[in-house]
Amino acid sequence: MKMDLIGASDDLKFLLSGENVRMQLSVPQLMEKIIERKEAVLTTEGAISAATGKYTGRSPKDKFIVVDSESKDRVDWGKINQPVSPGVFNRLYEKMVRHLKGKDEIFVFKGFAGADPKSRLPIQTVNEFAWHNLFAHQLFIRPDAEELYQHDAQFTILSAPLFKADPALDGTHSEAFIMISLERRIILIGGTEYAGEMKKSIFSIMNYLLPQKGILPMHCSANTGKNGDTALFFGLSGTGKTTLSADPERALIGDDEHGWSDSGVFNIEGGCYAKCIGLTEEKEPQIYQAIRFGTVLENVVVDPVSRKPQYDNNALTENTRAAYPIENIGNIARSGMAGHPSTIIFLTADASGVLPPISRLTKEQAMYHFLSGYTSKLAGTERGVTRPEAVFSTCFGAPFLPLEPAVYAEMLGEKVDRHNVQVFLVNTGWTGGPYGTGSRMKLSDTRAMVRAAINGKLKDTETRQDDIFGLHIPVHIEGVSDDVLYPADTWTDKQAYREKAFELAARFKENFRQFSVPDDIEKLGGPLI
Known part of the structure; x- marks a missing residue:
């Protein structure tokens, strides 16, 4: 498998060559890791349910784009696309690399954004949590063996929920941050356990790149x-x-x-990210039946004894979610x-x-x-x-x-x-x-x-x-x-x-x-x- 990374630094290559890297684990392997590491609980359907703490949704006020030669004259700067200097990004990046390097295990997924081979974007995620890596596996497009061998990631997400920023020192608004460097092709996500930040960060990248191709x-x-x-x-x-x-x-x-x-x-x-508050088989049979082995449930309350999901329970949030591969829906355009x-x-x-x-x-x-x-x-x-x-x-x-x-x-x-x-x-x-x-x-x-x-x-x-x-x-x-x-x-x-x-x-x-x-x-x- 190729390890070269377009736009990445030697620090990132060094991180990905470590003995603690678990590369492209299968769904069963990730499920075993999640249970072993007590990151989530297993449900009756064979899904895992993880709680994301106080961050149960996106944090738009904590999202930044680096002002650099790539972005300076193209990005529509303002409250949505908040600017941040390369210096702030680089300091946080170096801290995150050290944080991840010191972990017993980190998890890497390589895949694609975009089903059309003519315009798809090779991406990879580097995750502190095994359940976040499973989320990426289910939500993005999964490569076959040949595609994996030829894979050269053009954007990388570094996701470290347990790494919290210090606003006074790091130039953020809170402990959480989502920072995109279009020039270095790296996305930093820290301080939040909400997995949806990965999905939407890549979507932001596609919203930047595709119009340049007339898409x-x-x-x-x-x-x-x-x-x-x-x-x-x-x-x-x-x-x-x-x-x-x-x-x-x-x-x-x-x-x-x-x-x-x-x-x-x-x-x-390559997957679906469905809201599941109040989900029933009668109302939404396709979504209900899609939740099976390997599905990632976010903030869904699970009965501690029966391990049955309580979809009508909003004790953690109204924004309960289910992430599963699109193949779990019976009738799809393959x-x-x-x-x-x-x-x-x-x-x-x-x-x-x-x-x-x-x-x-x-x-x-x-x-x-x-x-x-x-x-x-x-x-x-x-x-x-x-x-x-x-x-x-x-x-x-x-x-x-x-x-x-x-x-x-x-x-x-x-x-x-x-x-x-x-x-x-x-x-x-x-x-x-x-x-x-x-x-x-x-x-x-x-x-x-x-x-x-x-x-x-x-x-x-x-x-x-x-x-x-x-x-x-x-x-x-x-x-x-x-x-x-x-x-x-x-x-x-x-x-x-x-x-x-x-x-x-x-x-x-x-x-x-x-x-x-x-x-x-x-x-x-x-x-x-």
């Missing part, structure tokens, strides 16, 4: 039908990407991250690739309860809502979030976009135009009132509406236009009660509805002021008020 990176799930019709589902964590794309009638391409090239759509990952999409779904969990459960978007509305990326950040998806918070996340993935938003929006608009894609806005949030008063949209209704959109039944259906947001709402959808479709009809207090709707419309307009786009996108795509 649109997307925070979305994707599936394809028997006739080759592909659908994309955009949305933040908790809005239903994984749930709605896991359709037994359609082959899953991937559940969270994709690229859209001139050849079509491809999965960036190549991880498919043709150009015919349907795009923008998912939003509207805590205001005023957006319709589904609306058909014009081209201008599609661009407006893609740039807006409105949703409600749900409890547990980030540290400190305990109830839904209204947010605008550009392109439904602002935390992972190193480049200016217009780069991604222009690429999407061009591809939607070229391939004549139908776009819909779907609200999986609240109806009949805001959070605390109304109720969450029924999953069965949402599924029926999404299937109608994907099957082309809403392409020419009769609609009525909402007088506040300008959205085109279907008058009738088979299998869904008509009075569910128009949000004003679901509120008892009509005046309260209009006040809340005007409030949200004003927030849309205020947020959109940050974008420099053609006037018709704002005038024809946004609220009418």
